[in-house]
Amino acid sequence: MGFFKKDKKREMSKNHDVKGRQYKKELSSSYHLVIQVRTMSVGYAVLDPMLNTYVAYGVLSMRNEDANYALQEEYILKQDILGLPYRQVTVVVDSPMRTVVPRPYFDSQRAQELLRFVGHDVHPEDVVLNDDVMLANSVVVYAMPKFLYFFLKSQFQNLTIRHALTSEIGAMLLKHNSGDLDAKLRVRVGRKYMDVILVKNNKLQLVNRFNIPSINDFVYNIVNVFTQTGIKEKEVRVEVGGAISSVEDPQIELLRRFVSHVYVDAIPQYYNYDFPHPEQEYRYSTIFRIPTCE
Numbered sequence: 001m002g003f004f005k006k007d008k009k010r011e012m013s014k015n016h017d018v019k020g021r022q023y024k025k026e027l028s029s030s031y032h033l034v035i036q037v038r039t040m041s042v043g044y045a046v047l048d049p050m051l052n053t054y055v056a057y058g059v060l061s062m063r064n065e066d067a068n069y070a071l072q073e074e075y076i077l078k079q080d081i082l083g084l085p086y087r088q089v090t091v092v093v094d095s096p097m098r099t100v101v102p103r104p105y106f107d108s109q110r111a112q113e114l115l116r117f118v119g120h121d122v123h124p125e126d127v128v129l130n131d132d133v134m135l136a137n138s139v140v141v142y143a144m145p146k147f148l149y150f151f152l153k154s155q156f157q158n159l160t161i162r163h164a165l166t167s168e169i170g171a172m173l174l175k176h177n178s179g180d181l182d183a184k185l186r187v188r189v190g191r192k193y194m195d196v197i198l199v200k201n202n203k204l205q206l207v208n209r210f211n212i213p214s215i216n217d218f219v220y221n222i223v224n225v226f227t228q229t230g231i232k233e234k235e236v237r238v239e240v241g242g243a244i245s246s247v248e249d250p251q252i253e254l255l256r257r258f259v260s261h262v263y264v265d266a267i268p269q270y271y272n273y274d275f276p277h278p279e280q281e282y283r284y285s286t287i288f289r290i291p292t293c294e
Contacts, residue, residue, distance in 0.1 A: 015058070016058050019055070019081075023056045024055075025080070027048075028085055029086065031046050032046070032087060033047075036092045037144055042059075044057065044079075044081060052272055053274050054273050060076065086158070089152075089158060092163075093129075095142050095143060095144055096193075097120045097121075098163055099120070100141075100165065106141075115141060124146075126143040128141065128143050129149075133169050134170075138169075140165050140169075165195075168186065169207070172199050182200060183199065184236065184238075184239065185237070185239070186241075189212075189242030194210050194212050196210070200231065206225065215254055219255050222238065234260050236259075236261065239263050239264075240252060240262065240263070242265075244264070
């Protein structure tokens with residue numbers, strides 16, 4: 001299946017459960033819950049929109065390799081925060097099993113075929129979903145574990161499920177302004193991969209994932225995007241976020257030798273945090289950014 005594979009020992013570790021002083025369980029119905037579904041984990045953050053403050057967050061490592069969905073649901077239900085009613089619940093699916101299709105070529109009846117066509121192994125235990133990216137006239141097609149999809153649908157009201165790419169592409173197009181730099185390249189770095197989104201003249205040009213086994217591959221893939229699209233490096237703004245340590249990260253320093261306009265994501269300033277910001281793990285994570293992307 002797509003996220004939680006079979007035939008290996010079940011392991012759930014590296015969990016976090018942090019509640020700030022302003023967190024009030026009895027006020028949950030006024031809170032906004034953001035859930036992030038990743039390959040091997042489920043993260044969550046609780047926003048108090050009245051105080052404009054994140055009051056709680058947590059991470060559940062979901063390395064359940066024996067495909068025992070009942071155990072996974074039981075484990076999730078033990079988390080007190082995930083059993084409360086909320087004013088709004090946003091689920092962000094950060095699944096690598098995704099592709100972007102121009103709207104005229106999208107057929108919902110062939111969504112699984114589209115994922116398989118680009119090399120994704122879709123199993124019966126997965127559900128295939130799709131989001132409209134209206135500004136790009138495109139559709140994000142993606143998969144997530146079927147048990148988790150139906151669990152979330154039954155557990156929460158006022159629920160919205162979106163792939164992380166949907167909000168990132170939409171936010172780029174909303175914020176992009178043509179000018180001296182007519183192109184913007186968004187780079188999100190993972191441990192061994194990088195996702196790129198290219199916008200030029202207010203139009204989506206490219207969405208792709210590249211493997212980056214070395215620092216040289218990181219820079220090569222970015223420069224190669226310029227070559228393949230005919231964009232001069234001085235004409236593009238490159239924004240980098242994800243699994244990088246700081247603006248002095250060796251990857252960033254090397255990239256600056258080849259690209260003039262490089263910017264590194266900062267910790268979001270839109271909200272307050274009722275706890276020390278979990279910078280090392282969440283500095284560039286979607287979980288604290290999605291409410292502003294919608």
